[in-house]
Amino acid sequence: MNENLIQSQIPHVLNETDFSFLGEKYEGKVRDSYVQGDKRFLITTDRLSCFDVVVACVPFKGQVLNELAIHWFEQAKDIMPNHIIACPDPNVMVVRNCEILPVEVIVRGYITGSAWRDYEAGKAVSGIELPKGLRANQQLPEPILTPSTKAERGEHDEPISESEILSRGIVAEDLWNTVREKAFALFALGQEKALEQGLILVDTKYEFGLIDGELILADEIHTLDSSRYWVAESYQERFEAGESPVMLDKEPTRQWLLSQGYKGEGEIPTFTEDHLVSLSKHYMDSFEQIAGKSFTPFGGDVRSRIENNLREYLG
Ligand SMILES: Nc1ncnc2c1ncn2[C@@H]1O[C@H](COP(=O)(O)OP(=O)(O)OP(=O)(O)O)[C@@H](O)[C@H]1O
Ligand SMILES: [Mg+2]
Incomplete structure (x- = not known):
């Protein structure tokens, strides 16, 4: 993956959304939901949460997570039905709004x-x-x-x-x-x-x-x-040998934060641009390894793209 492309995406990370035309907004740590009747628009942002705190925004993380979830829902559909209705944008799932246990x-x-x-x-x-x-x-x-x-x-x-x-x-x-x-x-x-x-x-x-x-x-x-x-x-x-396994998940970021003296309270350590680029690469590489297929990042103005795709979806 081209590091310049990731670098140039840093100013466009999806850190928050404001799509009131989609319905009532609920903000989770990572995803923003908009609820309209029996539908929920689940938008995966680029927010990275550790110790239940949003510590950074990582280019393409939202797209990676949304597409990874879609991949696995598809794999698992013979075991049980899932909530997906449509996937109109790389960062968005339209789902059936459920009563979550x-x-x-x-x-x-x-x-x-x-x-x-x-x-x-x-x-x-x-x-x-x-x-x-x-x-x-x-x-x-x-x-x-x-x-x-x-x-x-x-x-x-x-x-x-x-x-x-x-x-x-x-x-x-x-x-x-x-x-x-x-x-x-x-x-x-x-x-x-x-x-x-x-x-x-x-x-x-x-x-x-x-x-x-x-x-x-x-x-x-x-x-x-x-x-x-x-x-x-x-x-x-x-x-x-008593060594930690090689991990694809968030644990190395947690360890880094701990090494900076951060445990979820106080000032959040600053992630340098190089660190964000390497995290972004890690997410994309991990997608490819887990899903066994290539990942195509969609860069640029993610917010406008989502808005256009959803307006089109709603017709
Ligand atoms: N089909 C669905 N119907 C209703 N709610 C859903 C559905 N799918 C996911 N959710 C909810 O949407 C939210 C997703 O946002 P996110 O995961 O960022 O929240 P969170 O900060 O982890 O909060 P939580 O601890 O409540 O999961 C979660 O609260 C999840 O329970
Ligand atoms: Mg959650």
């Missing part, structure tokens, strides 16, 4: 990240007692489900056990059984397809929704914001 359904095949920190501190992970003696980044005997509550804006999500989800009536038991079965099936598919590309799908988060009682896969799936990916080939050797 108030739990983030996280599946983990390896012990790392927050689950590792809990385990190391002797805590159960979302109520699951794991075998003793696991090491950081070790593969689990089988994938586990570690749900969290979906926090209100500005709050952090909290782990919750499956038994608590049921005892508090957050999701009804029959529905929950379907959710867990689908989550494991989606994760198995993701791991299998990732491995064909030389990658390990380490863990991921799903969001499910309901429309007229039908369970639908919503939000995003197996993207670099919702999942960890490691390079398979070097994993074992590095694990045995």
